[in-house]
Amino acid sequence: MARVSVVVFDVGETLVDEMTTYLRWEAEGLTDGIPFTDQDLHADALPCLAALRALGRRLGAAGNMRAWHEDFLRPYVDFVGSSERWDVWKPDAGFFEHVVEEAGVPANEIAYVGDRVDNDVLPALAAGMTAVRIRRGAHAADETPPGVVEIESLAELPEALDDV
Ligand SMILES: [Mg+2]
Incomplete structure (x- = not known):
């Protein structure tokens, strides 16, 4: 197997804490249409991105989301993508074709990290x-398919990627 050179993150519940975010929006009287901010990130998100960068991995963030969320993520990764801008939504294969294109390497060098x-x-x-499943949030009870790397925190990811 080719060594993973690019790590791409789903956004909702993988990097962004959806419950915290929705409660903030509600408390602030905001509705959909507000970009994510740093305070919406899971506490393990930025340390994980920094650690992977220090290890020389190229990073991406791409999820089913509005395009206006891309700017917030851009400083922390090498490329960003959104279903709205790409006009294709997960789980459609076309979404992952965009990921490969942005990553600039063959698919077997990419790890996609997501909660669903x-x-x-x-x-x-x-x-x-390579798929990495992070078990948390509303879909945490779903079973991870056999053979797929599973983590419970992004803090586990740098080490988990050593094995794939
Ligand atoms: Mg998600």
Whole structure:
């Protein structure tokens, strides 16, 4: 297997804490249409991105989301993508074709990290990527398919990637 050179993150619940975000929006009287901010990130997100960068991995963030969320993520990764800008939504294979194009390497050098089996893990595997499942949030009870790397915190990711 080719060594993973590019790590691409789903956004909702993988990097962004959706519950915290939605509660903030509600408390501030805001509704959909407000970009994410640093305070919406899971506490393990930025340390993980920094650690992977220090290890020389190229990083991406791409999720089913509005395009206006891309700017917030751009400082922390090498490329960003959104279903709105790409006009294709996970789990559609076309979404993962965009990821490969942006990553600039063959699919078997990409690890896609996500919380959902249906939208992240299965289509990433179908695209020829390594899939990493982070078990948290509303979909935490779903079973991770056999053979797929599973983590419970992004703090585990740098070491977990040593094995793939
Ligand atoms: Mg997600």
